[in-house]
Amino acid sequence: MSSHKSNSRELTKALILQKARTLFVEKGFQEVSMRSIAKEVNCTHGALYYHFKNKAELFYAIVEEDFSTLNNLLEETVQGSEGNSEKLTAIFLCFIEFGLNNQRQYEFMFVARNSEVDGLSQEAAFLSYQKFAEAVQALSRKRLEIRDIWSAFLALHGFIVHHRGFIDNYEEAKVSAEAHVDFILKGLT
Incomplete structure (x- = not known):
């Protein structure tokens, strides 16, 4: 019972x-x-x-689920059968795809600021970024500086924010996303 x-x-x-x-x-x-x-x-x-206990805690539970989904997608990509260079490309494209296919959730996760949920959301965002950074470092052919990984993350984030609201999904920006990722990777290698 x-x-x-x-x-x-x-x-x-x-x-x-x-x-x-x-x-x-x-x-x-x-x-x-x-x-x-x-x-x-x-x-x-x-x-x-x-x-x-309140709306902020409820909202955070939703955002936490979104970060978990994103983290799982990135982990699945790292576990794939391709080589490290291809996995790195796939991680960057996966991040963009998640952001463009889940625009409002992405906004809640990385863009929106609200004093009621900032502390909780920032912690989840930091943990997600940390997983991202560890994966990028592990897949890179050379030792990257933290600032290099952060710059790559911001370039991906900027791409998503730039397109957010102007397109409906990743497919509409796929060619542009692939070119953007190629550009970022040139800066890391």
Whole structure:
């Protein structure tokens, strides 16, 4: 009986995260309240506080899932069967693809600033960047300076931010993304 209750709670938490993500993507962090999330989930706003102490914690749980998704994609790319040079190219393109195919989530992860969630989001962003930097260093033919990896990251980030809102997905910028990644790699080799 207790395992059923536990599964029910997890499904409820998953449903809250799913509905809240949709609202945050559609309206933005500032425009969403715990009451509007509760209405979407069809529960009382008090029931949300059973799972999350406030809107910032709920938002962070969503952002944390997004960072986990990005980190997993990058790890899968590193584990691929290609050589290191091809993996490095694939990591950079994977990062751009994630950003352009998940523009609002990317904005929450790396662009949007809000005093309520900054501390939490910055920690997750730093850990994600650290994984990115370790993978780039491991796949590089030469020892890279931290500033070189950071510059490559910023170049990828800038590409995504530049295209964000002007295109719908990665496919629309694929050729340009490949040229951009080639350019970045020339600076690292």
